[in-house]
Amino acid sequence: MTSTVSRRDFLKMGAASAAAITLGTMLPPKVAQAARQAGQLNAEGDGYISSMCEMCVWRCGLIAKIKEGRVVKLEGNPEHPHSKGKLCPRGQSGLMNTYDPDRVLTPLIRVGKRGEGLFRKASWEEALDLVASKMQGIKDQYGPEAMVFSSTHNLSQPLFENLLYAFGSPNYGTQRSLCFNAMITAFLLTYGIEEPSRNYENVEYILMVGRNMMEAISTSETSELSHAIDRGAKLVYLDPRYTKTASKATEWIPIRPGTDSAFLLAMINVITTNKLADCDFVKKYVVGCDDIQEEMSKYTPAWAEQITGVPADTIERIAREYAAAAHNAMAHPGWRTSNFINSFQTERAIATLNALSGNVLKLGGCLSAEVAAEGAGLGVLNQPPYPRISALRLDGTPWKYPLVPLKLGVFQELRDAIVSGDPYQAHGWFISRQNPIMSLPDRGKTIEAFSKMEFIVTVDIIMNDTAWYSDVVLPEASYLERYDPLLPVGDKAFIRQPVIEPQGDARSALWIYKQLGERLGLGDYFQYEDEEDYIKQQLAPLGVSLEEVKSKGYAELPESKTNGQITFNTASGKIEVYSETLKNAGFSPWPTWEEPAMPGENEFYLLTGKVAQQTQFGTQNNQLLHKYSDEPRLWMNPKSARDLGLSDGNWVEVTSQVGNAHVVLLVTEAIRPDCVYMVPGYGHLSKGLKTAFGVGASDSALHLTYTDPISGSQALSQTFVTVKKA
Amino acid sequence: MTEIKHKAFIFDATRCIDCRACMVACSVENQIPMNKTRIWVSGLGIMGQFPDLDRASIVYHCMHCNEPDCLSACPVGSYTKRPDGPVIYDPDKCIGCRYCMNACPFSVPHFDYDKGLVECAFIDKCTMCPQRIDVGLAPACVATCPTDALEFGEREELLTKAHERIKTHPDRYIDHVYGEFENGGTSYLILSHVPFSQLGLPELPESPINETSEEIMGMTIPIALGWGALLSGVAVGVNLYNNNKEKHNSTDAKAEADK
Numbered sequence A: 001m002t003s004t005v006s007r008r009d010f011l012k013m014g015a016a017s018a019a020a021i022t023l024g025t026m027l028p029p030k031v032a033q034a035a036r037q038a039g040q041l042n043a044e045g046d047g048y049i050s051s052m053c054e055m056c057v058w059r060c061g062l063i064a065k066i067k068e069g070r071v072v073k074l075e076g077n078p079e080h081p082h083s084k085g086k087l088c089p090r091g092q093s094g095l096m097n098t099y100d101p102d103r104v105l106t107p108l109i110r111v112g113k114r115g116e117g118l119f120r121k122a123s124w125e126e127a128l129d130l131v132a133s134k135m136q137g138i139k140d141q142y143g144p145e146a147m148v149f150s151s152t153h154n155l156s157q158p159l160f161e162n163l164l165y166a167f168g169s170p171n172y173g174t175q176r177s178l179c180f181n182a183m184i185t186a187f188l189l190t191y192g193i194e195e196p197s198r199n200y201e202n203v204e205y206i207l208m209v210g211r212n213m214m215e216a217i218s219t220s221e222t223s224e225l226s227h228a229i230d231r232g233a234k235l236v237y238l239d240p241r242y243t244k245t246a247s248k249a250t251e252w253i254p255i256r257p258g259t260d261s262a263f264l265l266a267m268i269n270v271i272t273t274n275k276l277a278d279c280d281f282v283k284k285y286v287v288g289c290d291d292i293q294e295e296m297s298k299y300t301p302a303w304a305e306q307i308t309g310v311p312a313d314t315i316e317r318i319a320r321e322y323a324a325a326a327h328n329a330m331a332h333p334g335w336r337t338s339n340f341i342n343s344f345q346t347e348r349a350i351a352t353l354n355a356l357s358g359n360v361l362k363l364g365g366c367l368s369a370e371v372a373a374e375g376a377g378l379g380v381l382n383q384p385p386y387p388r389i390s391a392l393r394l395d396g397t398p399w400k401y402p403l404v405p406l407k408l409g410v411f412q413e414l415r416d417a418i419v420s421g422d423p424y425q426a427h428g429w430f431i432s433r434q435n436p437i438m439s440l441p442d443r444g445k446t447i448e449a450f451s452k453m454e455f456i457v458t459v460d461i462i463m464n465d466t467a468w469y470s471d472v473v474l475p476e477a478s479y480l481e482r483y484d485p486l487l488p489v490g491d492k493a494f495i496r497q498p499v500i501e502p503q504g505d506a507r508s509a510l511w512i513y514k515q516l517g518e519r520l521g522l523g524d525y526f527q528y529e530d531e532e533d534y535i536k537q538q539l540a541p542l543g544v545s546l547e548e549v550k551s552k553g554y555a556e557l558p559e560s561k562t563n564g565q566i567t568f569n570t571a572s573g574k575i576e577v578y579s580e581t582l583k584n585a586g587f588s589p590w591p592t593w594e595e596p597a598m599p600g601e602n603e604f605y606l607l608t609g610k611v612a613q614q615t616q617f618g619t620q621n622n623q624l625l626h627k628y629s630d631e632p633r634l635w636m637n638p639k640s641a642r643d644l645g646l647s648d649g650n651w652v653e654v655t656s657q658v659g660n661a662h663v664v665l666l667v668t669e670a671i672r673p674d675c676v677y678m679v680p681g682y683g684h685l686s687k688g689l690k691t692a693f694g695v696g697a698s699d700s701a702l703h704l705t706y707t708d709p710i711s712g713s714q715a716l717s718q719t720f721v722t723v724k725k726a
Numbered sequence B: 001m002t003e004i005k006h007k008a009f010i011f012d013a014t015r016c017i018d019c020r021a022c023m024v025a026c027s028v029e030n031q032i033p034m035n036k037t038r039i040w041v042s043g044l045g046i047m048g049q050f051p052d053l054d055r056a057s058i059v060y061h062c063m064h065c066n067e068p069d070c071l072s073a074c075p076v077g078s079y080t081k082r083p084d085g086p087v088i089y090d091p092d093k094c095i096g097c098r099y100c101m102n103a104c105p106f107s108v109p110h111f112d113y114d115k116g117l118v119e120c121a122f123i124d125k126c127t128m129c130p131q132r133i134d135v136g137l138a139p140a141c142v143a144t145c146p147t148d149a150l151e152f153g154e155r156e157e158l159l160t161k162a163h164e165r166i167k168t169h170p171d172r173y174i175d176h177v178y179g180e181f182e183n184g185g186t187s188y189l190i191l192s193h194v195p196f197s198q199l200g201l202p203e204l205p206e207s208p209i210n211e212t213s214e215e216i217m218g219m220t221i222p223i224a225l226g227w228g229a230l231l232s233g234v235a236v237g238v239n240l241y242n243n244n245k246e247k248h249n250s251t252d253a254k255a256e257a258d259k
Helices: A008-024 A030-038 A124-144 A157-167 A181-191 A219-230 A245-248 A260-273 A279-285 A301-308 A313-326 A343-359 A411-420 A443-451 A509-519 A531-542 A544-550 A580-584 A623-628 A640-642 B022-030 B069-073 B097-104 B113-121 B138-146 B157-169 B209-218 B220-258
Strands: A047-052 A062-069 A071-078 A106-110 A119-123 A147-151 A205-209 A234-238 A251-253 A329-331 A429-430 A455-460 A473-475 A484-489 A491-496 A553-556 A602-610 A634-637 A651-655 A660-667 A675-678 A722-726 B007-012 B039-047 B052-060 B079-081 B087-089 B152-153 B188-191
Touching: A030 A544, A047 A491, A047 A544, A071 B022, A106 A124, A106 A205, A119 A251, A124 A147, A124 A455, A124 A473, A124 A509, A147 A157, A157 A411, A157 A429, A157 A509, A205 A313, A205 B209, A234 A245, A234 A313, A245 B052, A260 A301, A260 A313, A260 A343, A279 A343, A279 A651, A301 A313, A313 A343, A313 A553, A329 A343, A329 A429, A411 A443, A455 A623, A473 A634, A484 A509, A484 A531, A491 A531, A491 A544, A491 A675, A531 A544, A531 A553, A553 A602, A640 A722, B007 B052, B007 B157, B022 B069, B022 B138, B052 B188, B069 B079, B069 B087, B069 B097, B069 B209, B152 B157, B157 B188, B157 B220, B209 B220
Parallel strands: A147 A429, A205 A234, A205 A329, A234 A251, A429 A455, A455 A473, A602 A675, A634 A660, B007 B188
Antiparallel strands: A047 A062, A062 A071, A106 A119, A106 A473, A484 A491, A491 A553, A602 A722, A634 A675, A651 A660, A651 A722, B007 B152, B039 B052, B079 B087
């Protein structure tokens, strides 16, 4: 189906490029030289270097095995709390991202039509000058707000934000509204923190709502959950699919999509009606403790049974079991839960359940609402304040979405505003390490938004779909080839450092943003000589040398002080199950039931969800992951397949209101008869991805755009499709 | 059988999440070509009918048998069993006859056409990562397993641990450690929540197959010699009889002619 390059082949190819580097200079390469001095590599250039993974956002610590200037193996770093010596399949295959034969290794400037894939090679000088002059031109003609900037969560993001805010644009697209806006907004409003930390040490009862931990792997947390189950903790798992997490759960509830909050509200009803909560805790720390029982009285298990399809006595029993586990119970916040417009309410109900069990008391509780100030003690670089930005944000934050935090934004609305030109027209788009053509719902509309742009530039390591539609592609060094700012985790700050020389002309984001900043007259926001100087400035207050950090892999941070007092960073200083803020914004102050949309006759819920071998839309071209991934097919229950006259292996056409896709059918008992499921991230448009192109179909081409008015979250599962034989 | 004293793996099917980190790690560590693998997923996968479902799958590679059938089947001595556990294949001796492939009850050794023709390394299989275990590291697959479904250590200790697990959670496991006795004991021990046959594992006698086969093969010479001697005796007898008969006949004929 796709061409494969043997490991031997790519070792040869790499050897050729390594030879080219050494021929070009009489001195040993900088990375190898530094590593030799630090004692990490021997005279032959073999050894081990610590750094950090970037195959997902969990950022495990890794140890790279280097042989003759090439990475030959990655191991989990036992000293890093996110990896504890392990790496997941994506982490293990990380070197194939770096050695991907489809890497972009020089700046490229488009010569054909957009989307035709015709580019010419250019020098950094030419490419950067062109990008800066185009950006400046748009700023001069339409104002800085006509430039849109977007990037997905990464370690050099502070410098990306410097570029956008110093440039003066309010238009910032992140992946957040496509992912965890509902969870973060709900927890900010209820506990005053973005994401409570989870602790599995003493957990006895875990409730997971669509958090497919065994496939959407966060190495250390997946491991902790696995060990908790092993020692006898109960896992109750709500998901319309029998995922690998479902197969490890004590109890799998194949709930009707979009109705999780009804299930949870009924649990709250049982707990409050029967006075099963930790009353001392609730009285002391919860706003709404007097009225919650009455407010929840309508959400009886019998009511929830009608909606969720889960028997009332099952809900009642689970509520009682959960309450009985008291401080050792955990309702996991997850990322996206069921991905419906009511997901915010689902998260509010989860936050409430945790408050009722009193498990949020302290660090070390199953769910900790207390967050130590991470990164305290690191040096902060000098920079001037940002210019005042008065233009409205195209994504409607906060003028349309008053409760959505500015740093989260509403990416899908930003895209829609580009198409409509309302409230003003955007003309340029700067994209770094992101693939909005694949990640935003309604791909056709995203491509339409691209067509409205005078200028698009993408920074990436491969020719992803967005780069394919860009005017300039700037080649970034891969995570094994570059420095990023230090990452504080607990009482240590970990380093991402190059373990090999960047291939070709690839450069770090720190370098690219600084170069552009200087060309745009914004050099004051990038006050570092180079990447090493940036990290040295971060390390300055700690009195630790860069060499020591490079060799150890981390710097120790001063002990953060916690005073033992429990405070919640909300308006009342308490857990706001009843939220005045929500009320004032015109929303229900209580966690509440919102009826989700339902599929019509002959329609299915289109579900999406992770597999352990891929991360979002960026790893399908990794040959090692491709090798060990299942063929991406459309899941359908045998009963539904029979009704439609379809059988396993048939090519089918899946149609939604906004698009259609052709894909091979997988008939499986592991899904509800009213749902179909697609692995996200396949069906790439870029022919520059030679491994991934032509594999599977795109769920983004089918997804409708629905935005939750409270959290700005995109309701990814609120798309209904018909299926017929292709 | 339990006195086998060397390294082994233990695999717990209740802990495996089928993430395939082990497969990728093995591929990278051992530089396996993109179209090949040394670790496989086996088992029935999802079983039952919605919503009463169960899942049964394992990852497996060479079992590193204590009495390796590949070794006893190999006519040229390409296989050796290291005292610390690994069953090692030596491509320099291999003639590509594939007897090992037929002999292995787990169908582990597989033929490598690309390497076979170019490098005369015909067979490929798991090595237990000697390059790692010799310096005190766990094999690549074990080292990265996020849920500790795979563990590595002294076989005796792992067996004790396995039986302890079964004892602690009798409701969770089938009361049997696959590989403790199967085929004379293997170095890949398996704990499961479903019958082992559902994981694609063969039912094998406790005595190693090659014990019987070697016993039978050991009789080749006595049988060959005995059979030969018997046949020679018969041949001599028949010959004598025929000669006598001929003589008699010719005598008779002569007598007749004389008449």
